[in-house]
Amino acid sequence: MTPTAAATASLPTLTQNGARIALQAAEQYALEIGVPMSIAVVDAHTHLLSFTRMDGAKITSINTAMDMAFTAAGNRIPTSAYHETSWPGSATSGIGNTISGRFTTLGGGVPILSGTGDILGAIGCSTGTSMQDEAAAKAGCDAVLALIAKEKKEEIRRINDERAAVLKLWKEKEEEVGSLRDELEERDRGSKRIRLDGGRSGSVSVSGSSRGLGRRGSAIGGAAPDTPPEEGEIHPSFIGEVAVGRY
Known part of the structure; x- marks a missing residue:
């Protein structure tokens, strides 16, 4: 029988808590370098999860930050990867005009990928230079990935603890069953001896x-x-x- 493919798929994605961690780390980086920014975090489906515009960030950076996150999540690569290949006459010239103008080639959008390469979301930062914006976005990405790694270790430890508890209980029950089996076998041998002695005595x-x-x-x-x-x-x-x- 030919196996049938599943009709649905479950994809990992950032949660609101993950988005908050990424945003806070990017904001902290922006404060440290003294460049207030607009910061947007989207999930694996490119939908906005969290956004902030720091005091002093450019008004025009609001949509730019969201478009950066949208582009990075949708294409699973940093937006800066398109910067050098989108000049007039290049292979990707005019790509910024696609998807109703939401596709951006400005540096500052960074995808958040799992250890297996699955897209979890993306973060976009805008106001500074492309290098400053991308560095802030990367700080946010690194923070949430560190949290994910910590949660994974805790999950593995929890599973191992549960497995150890189950094995301990199984061993205890196995010992109880073995003791009961020995007791029953001893009783059975005693009953056979009684029947044998009684049979011999009665027959002669x-x-x-x-x-x-x-x-x-x-x-x-x-x-x-x-x-x-x-x-x-x-x-x-x-x-x-x-x-x-x-x-």
Whole structure:
């Protein structure tokens, strides 16, 4: 039977908390270099998650920052990668006019990629030079990736702890089952010994006044023999009691 492909797919993406971490780190970098910026963070689907315009940032940087994040997430590469190849006459000349003008070739947009290369989102920073904007965006990207790595380690540790707890419980239960099995086997062996001893005794024991052995043979369920057995006629080589009747 030919396997069928899944009809849906689940894609990893930044959460609001991840976007907040990225934005705060980029903002801190902008403060450190003394260049106030507009900062935008989008998810894996290029939709805006978080935005801030720092005091003193250019008014025109608002849409530019969002377009940077949009372009970086949509193409999974920094926007600066298009800067040198988008001049008139180049292979990508005019690319900035696509997607209703939202595609930008200005440096400052950086994609946020997982360790396996999946797009998680992107961050765009605008107001400074292309190098300043991209450095701020990279600071935000690095911060959220560090958080993701920390969360992954914690998840692995949690899984290992749960696995260790399950294995410990399994071992304890296995020991309990083994102890119970040994106990049941010992009881079973004891029962077999009792049945064996009882069977031997019952099969060879002759007791009671109604039974006897004598010179003239044996009497079972009848009267005892008229004369007592003579010496040597009884050879009790079995387990149990031998009753020789009346004499």
